Amino acid sequence: MNFLSPWFLFGAAAVAGPILFHLIRRSARQRTSFSSIMFLRPTPPRAVRRSKLEHILLLLLRCLCLLLLAFGFARPFFARDILPPPASKQERRIVLLVDTSASMRRPGLWEKARTAVDEYLDRASPSDQIALVTFDTQTRNLVTFADWSSWPEGQRASMARQRLAAISPGWMGTHLGLALTGAAEQFHENSAGLREIVLVTDLQEGAKLDGLQGYQWPTGTRVFVRAVTSKKQSNAGLEILEQPTGVAGVDNDIHVRVSNSSDSQKEKFRLGWSGSNERMEIYVTPGQTRTFTAPKLPASMISNAPPAKIAGFALELSGDDLDYDNVSYYVVPEIQHVSIFCAGLGSADDSSQMFYYLQRAFPSTPRWQVQFSPELTEQTSFAIVATNLDPQQLSALRHLMESGKSALLVLDNSYAAATLVNLLGLSDARLTESDGEFALLGSIDFQHPIFKPFDDPRFSDFSHIHFWKHRRWEIPPAVQAHVLAKFDDDSPALFQVDMGKGHLLVLTSSWSPADSQLAVSSKFPPLLQTMLDWSGASAPVQYQFHTGDAIPALASANQQVIWSKPSTDKPTSLPAATPFTDTDVPGIYKASWNGQERLFAVNIPLEESRTAPISQDELVRLGVPLGFESNQAAAVVRAQQQHLKDTELENRQKLWRWLIVAALGVTLGEIVLGGWLARRVAAAGAT
Amino acid sequence: MDPKALMAIRNLELRARVVVEGFWSGLHRSPYHGFSVEFTEYRPYSPGEDTRYLDWRLYARSDRFYLKKFEDETNLRCHLLVDHSRSMSYGSLAYTKSDYARTLAATLAWFLHEQGDAVGLFSFDERVRDYLPARHRHGHLRQLMLALERKTEGRTTNLTEPLRRVAELARKRGLIVLISDLLAPLDELERHLARLTAAGHELVVFQVLDPNELAFNFENAMLFQDVETQRDVYVDPGAARASYQRRLREHCESLEVICRKLGFPFHRAVTDRPLDQALLDFLRSRARRGKMVRRRLQRMST
Numbered sequence: 001m002n003f004l005s006p007w008f009l010f011g012a013a014a015v016a017g018p019i020l021f022h023l024i025r026r027s028a029r030q031r032t033s034f035s036s037i038m039f040l041r042p043t044p045p046r047a048v049r050r051s052k053l054e055h056i057l058l059l060l061l062r063c064l065c066l067l068l069l070a071f072g073f074a075r076p077f078f079a080r081d082i083l084p085p086p087a088s089k090q091e092r093r094i095v096l097l098v099d100t101s102a103s104m105r106r107p108g109l110w111e112k113a114r115t116a117v118d119e120y121l122d123r124a125s126p127s128d129q130i131a132l133v134t135f136d137t138q139t140r141n142l143v144t145f146a147d148w149s150s151w152p153e154g155q156r157a158s159m160a161r162q163r164l165a166a167i168s169p170g171w172m173g174t175h176l177g178l179a180l181t182g183a184a185e186q187f188h189e190n191s192a193g194l195r196e197i198v199l200v201t202d203l204q205e206g207a208k209l210d211g212l213q214g215y216q217w218p219t220g221t222r223v224f225v226r227a228v229t230s231k232k233q234s235n236a237g238l239e240i241l242e243q244p245t246g247v248a249g250v251d252n253d254i255h256v257r258v259s260n261s262s263d264s265q266k267e268k269f270r271l272g273w274s275g276s277n278e279r280m281e282i283y284v285t286p287g288q289t290r291t292f293t294a295p296k297l298p299a300s301m302i303s304n305a306p307p308a309k310i311a312g313f314a315l316e317l318s319g320d321d322l323d324y325d326n327v328s329y330y331v332v333p334e335i336q337h338v339s340i341f342c343a344g345l346g347s348a349d350d351s352s353q354m355f356y357y358l359q360r361a362f363p364s365t366p367r368w369q370v371q372f373s374p375e376l377t378e379q380t381s382f383a384i385v386a387t388n389l390d391p392q393q394l395s396a397l398r399h400l401m402e403s404g405k406s407a408l409l410v411l412d413n414s415y416a417a418a419t420l421v422n423l424l425g426l427s428d429a430r431l432t433e434s435d436g437e438f439a440l441l442g443s444i445d446f447q448h449p450i451f452k453p454f455d456d457p458r459f460s461d462f463s464h465i466h467f468w469k470h471r472r473w474e475i476p477p478a479v480q481a482h483v484l485a486k487f488d489d490d491s492p493a494l495f496q497v498d499m500g501k502g503h504l505l506v507l508t509s510s511w512s513p514a515d516s517q518l519a520v521s522s523k524f525p526p527l528l529q530t531m532l533d534w535s536g537a538s539a540p541v542q543y544q545f546h547t548g549d550a551i552p553a554l555a556s557a558n559q560q561v562i563w564s565k566p567s568t569d570k571p572t573s574l575p576a577a578t579p580f581t582d583t584d585v586p587g588i589y590k591a592s593w594n595g596q597e598r599l600f601a602v603n604i605p606l607e608e609s610r611t612a613p614i615s616q617d618e619l620v621r622l623g624v625p626l627g628f629e630s631n632q633a634a635a636v637v638r639a640q641q642q643h644l645k646d647t648e649l650e651n652r653q654k655l656w657r658w659l660i661v662a663a664l665g666v667t668l669g670e671i672v673l674g675g676w677l678a679r680r681v682a683a684a685g686a687t
Numbered sequence: 688m689d690p691k692a693l694m695a696i697r698n699l700e701l702r703a704r705v706v707v708e709g710f711w712s713g714l715h716r717s718p719y720h721g722f723s724v725e726f727t728e729y730r731p732y733s734p735g736e737d738t739r740y741l742d743w744r745l746y747a748r749s750d751r752f753y754l755k756k757f758e759d760e761t762n763l764r765c766h767l768l769v770d771h772s773r774s775m776s777y778g779s780l781a782y783t784k785s786d787y788a789r790t791l792a793a794t795l796a797w798f799l800h801e802q803g804d805a806v807g808l809f810s811f812d813e814r815v816r817d818y819l820p821a822r823h824r825h826g827h828l829r830q831l832m833l834a835l836e837r838k839t840e841g842r843t844t845n846l847t848e849p850l851r852r853v854a855e856l857a858r859k860r861g862l863i864v865l866i867s868d869l870l871a872p873l874d875e876l877e878r879h880l881a882r883l884t885a886a887g888h889e890l891v892v893f894q895v896l897d898p899n900e901l902a903f904n905f906e907n908a909m910l911f912q913d914v915e916t917q918r919d920v921y922v923d924p925g926a927a928r929a930s931y932q933r934r935l936r937e938h939c940e941s942l943e944v945i946c947r948k949l950g951f952p953f954h955r956a957v958t959d960r961p962l963d964q965a966l967l968d969f970l971r972s973r974a975r976r977g978k979m980v981r982r983r984l985q986r987m988s989t
Binding site: 030 | 777
């Protein structure tokens, strides 16, 4: 029998009370009231044997009551299946999971990690199977179970050591959750034997733990954490925030986020551009992250950087003890130029014309500049046509679409059918004017990328836009058109026809006030914007990346792209449609294609600067089945688990209730017996 | 009648009536021949006095208020002195000494009232708690019974102060019946009783005792707590019984000596004795007293 609150058993010592009282009662005197004691003289008491207890049964009942109460409060329970029996010596499958993230670059950590791995490799018995896996944001198998099994028994450890010696910590972030679950997945195929994951890591607080909570661990898996720690050092890191501006970066503020580790001893740091002597003092208290405005880029650096528009710079942080994360690279974003070919849209000053509204829907911003051109050129990103084009323009427009760009054909009158016929290569197309008072959009394909942003009940109401006029056209079967929106008379309002690599969008009405209320609707600018984005004319370019991120394919290039990494002089050639994933080193990356160049900045994730170790309790909280060897934390956690199980068993059995009921019964018996004895004594005293 | 059965009657007045009605044979002859409505003197009226006795004719003549004073209407003026001290609350039977004493007092009051005598009451512990002047009026007996039934919170028995107060209040000669356990030091008792007899009062003393007080029939050694002083004394009854009884006997003998010396009867009313016996004792003593008075008057006439 076990007890959940064994300290209440000390209450059993209270039985000394009744025993003492029963002994004292021997010397106590019975008292009776008498009218007057003036005739009485005190009599010396007769000697009695003190060792003899009176009313033994009463005493036993009282002691029993106290004992039952003490036992009841101690919450006894019968231990059954509390913990699984200790594992016998049997085959183990061990995954050695070694952290190679950027935070492991701290002095001495990697050596300690290798030493820890060596210890495990040395302790491995011949029956053990070991896999060696490194992880940062991804996991990489250095030694698989199959490798281990295939090696000669005496050389397994040394061969695994050699493979580990060939690598060193990189510059990536830490995705501990992914690494642990990935390691556990390796057990799913192997059912027999013990399953152990030995995690060799610095357990930094910046590690991502996503995916651990709720993960179904394979049965019998235990995770042993070998935390490697360095002596306490102050560390801070920085990260330049993405700049929305495309202007050279001189006249605009650059914001930088600085994070100071919670175990840091310092709070005063300096910020400055690499190559410049100017430094700005900043203060960040330990455990906090603050955002500052970075110092201005010196004009000399701007002018010296050829060409200025695509220059890359490095912002340095100083003042902490560790410098692996003290540089953040920055690329001045390019201004994006969007050229839109416009034909037949009317005057820019006439509010009854479409162009009046179009130029207001595409204002120039710091990120991009929109140019409306009457000529189709190589730089044309998008075309909007509302008139009959001459054959030369038609040919150029068709060529534009076939090269992968898109155009919007606005059928603002029945005569526009000629353009439609010419573009689609039809023999004839008969447009008829609508005859009703007005038409509304009846059905919209919200799954299409153009309307996808409106696929929300808050934005999906197009019913307030009245179309006074529209042109009906029955799309012939020969035209492979995808209708994006229909009017309530079931005639197409907007449809898409694929033209080579590009697309032709056809709107059977227009946004001029004579045709519809579309231009004055709040949905007009976003609708045009989504068209532009969908066509690829205005896709935003990202310049800031973290190590391990993939730089997206350069959509505007259809040739080979030459990538230059900061760590090597040997460029890599990749097709333009292939994302560049080899971003394993922080620095400025350069992509060159077709005479163009673009720079990208790749930095260490700011989380890698949060080097304070987290408690292993956090892993326990997330449900990681931690196993412990022989340290104090193991004892504490084991005791907590034992206590939880004890509590559950005790709650199930609830023996204390029966003990309390028994105590009440004994108390009742004691009352009855005590009352009977008291009456007997009183009667004896009266006589 | 068995005292147990008598005491089972809750109403005190009824208890008294039960005792007396079986006892009419003991009527005494009063030595006093009072004259009812016999005028004695005038006395100036003071505000607050009973206006029934104002002489309106004299007022008409003199324009002053005078009260007419009359001789007593009754033959005997009797005051009952009932002890309510805490020692009277002791009782080894189903009732206490105080219950017995109240019933005895009520019985005497009823008896005397039926004879046409005036009866008054002093209830006391260490001092006089209740005082009812001796009267024979309609409702007076009822008032007296209520006063007897009233519970008192007395503590010690101290006869000195009550007897001094009785001497002050009962100025007219009469009969004073002292009902108490008299378990108190007798140092001053004789002097105060002598003062009452000197004032012309007749005294009758009833000492009410519990049978267990006389026999001391306790078995086990135990602490005896004085109900008045709350003092404890450890007594082994087997060893102390003889000395206790001796001391009590000496105390009672001293009382009897005092009473005999002062010439008034002393009766011991043990609470297990029927009350009519106590009444009989009282009447016998009254009869003896009547004979003595008659003999004395004859001697004086010859």
